[in-house]
Amino acid sequence: xxxxxxxxxxxxxxxxELRLCFDKTIKETKSQDAVIADALKYVKELTLSGGKxxxxxxxxxxxxxxxxxxxxxxxxxxxxxxLVHMFLLIHDDIIDRDFERHGKxxxxxxxxxxxxxFFPGKDSDHxxxxxxxxxGDMVAALGNQIIFESxxxxxxxxxxxxxxxxxxxxxxxxxxxxxxxxxKGKASEKEVMDMYEYKTAKYTIEGPLHLGAVLGGADxxxxxxxxxxxxxxxxxxxxxxxxxxxxxxEKKLGKKVGSDIKEGKMTILVTKARENGDKKQRKMLDExxxxxxxxxxxxxxxxxxxxxxxxxxxANRKAMELIxxxxxxxxxxxxxxxxxxFLLGMADYMVQREV
Numbered sequence: 248x249x250x251x252x253x254x255x256x257x258x259x260x261x262x263x264e265l266r267l268c269f270d271k272t273i274k275e276t277k278s279q280d281a282v283i284a285d286a287l288k289y290v291k292e293l294t295l296s297g298g299k300x301x302x303x304x305x306x307x308x309x310x311x312x313x314x315x316x317x318x319x320x321x322x323x324x325x326x327x328x329x330l331v332h333m334f335l336l337i338h339d340d341i342i343d344r345d346f347e348r349h350g351k352x353x354x355x356x357x358x359x360x361x362x363x364x365f366f367p368g369k370d371s372d373h374x375x376x377x378x379x380x381x382x383g384d385m386v387a388a389l390g391n392q393i394i395f396e397s398x399x400x401x402x403x404x405x406x407x408x409x410x411x412x413x414x415x416x417x418x419x420x421x422x423x424x425x426x427x428x429x430x431k432g433k434a435s436e437k438e439v440m441d442m443y444e445y446k447t448a449k450y451t452i453e454g455p456l457h458l459g460a461v462l463g464g465a466d467x468x469x470x471x472x473x474x475x476x477x478x479x480x481x482x483x484x485x486x487x488x489x490x491x492x493x494x495x496x497e498k499k500l501g502k503k504v505g506s507d508i509k510e511g512k513m514t515i516l517v518t519k520a521r522e523n524g525d526k527k528q529r530k531m532l533d534e535x536x537x538x539x540x541x542x543x544x545x546x547x548x549x550x551x552x553x554x555x556x557x558x559x560x561x562a563n564r565k566a567m568e569l570i571x572x573x574x575x576x577x578x579x580x581x582x583x584x585x586x587x588x589f590l591l592g593m594a595d596y597m598v599q600r601e602v
Contacts, residue, residue, distance in 0.1 A: 310463040
């Protein structure tokens with residue numbers, strides 16, 4: 248199975264379901280409030296403008312892997328996790344003070360400009376952030392509603408909804424860890440790895456797989472096996488994201504290279520560079536990290552320090568070790584062949600992700 252080809256084909260099917268869901272919700276909302284309907288139209292644009300749909304794919308394959316038979320119902324239900332993902336991204340853009348997502352203006356930025364235009368003299372940034380928070384909450388509710396109305400066995404639905412709340416709770420823990428150590432300005436490797444586990448591994452890989460597997464009737468032993476695969480893969484995924492965020496291609500990333508530097512993100516790259524660097528290198532890191540008016544020369548100096556302190560080599564090596572751990576766990580997992588092939592393809596793809 249070619250992982251990228253399979254995921255691309257799945258994305259087209261998911262995007263069709265997302266369009267139908269948004270169109271139905273927008274139509275129902277328009278008669279109640281035109282402002283919210285307009286905001287949902289823009290969320291639809293944002294959602295469909297980018298993203299690989301890895302979370303709904305994992306939710307779908309978790310269901311199939313656990314022995315689920317109603318694939319079409321599962322496909323319609325799998326958009327729930329993408330809607331929850333969008334809700335979290337909308338809020339994340341406020342936290343990170345980002346103004347662009349998938350090459351489009353973020354929701355908070357769009358409504359900040361609308362506030363400036365229609366309500367001169369008022370706090371337009373507060374208006375933009377408030378609108379994004381409220382609309383983000385509505386998108387989260389829609390994600391829950393999709394599962395609630397999915398038509399699966401009622402007990403499995405309740406178990407899945409409970410599982411979804413756990414996914415969100417774990418993500419919040421990871422987000423708080425990320426936000427806290429960013430403001431603290433320093434972090435140990437363990438703190439960073441813990442943050443990766445909660446913010447990425449549980450949210451991006453374990454959570455969606457568990458969600459689908461629960462609806463497919465998975466028992467606790469199978470869920471434990473899924474975690475053994477997901478956590479190392481998810482941490483490796485985040486490590487590689489950090490590398491791509493500094494050394495990657497902007498068009499493929501969908502955001503500007505160096506945005507993590509500008510935001511002062513505490514990554515494994517920064518932690519290891521501080522640990523291995525000399526006084527001059529550490530001082531330069533402190534000066535560059537979190538700098539809002541980041542120049543091209545700052546990014547290049549940051550890259551040089553990451554290379555010179557062997558931080559980049561360490562991060563790459565750590566990611567490869569974790570991917571190997573995940574693949575070993577997958578070999579022991581009692582999943583259907585179709586799902587195991589997809590998950591193995593994902594692990595191999597992660598090794599080949601382009602810088």
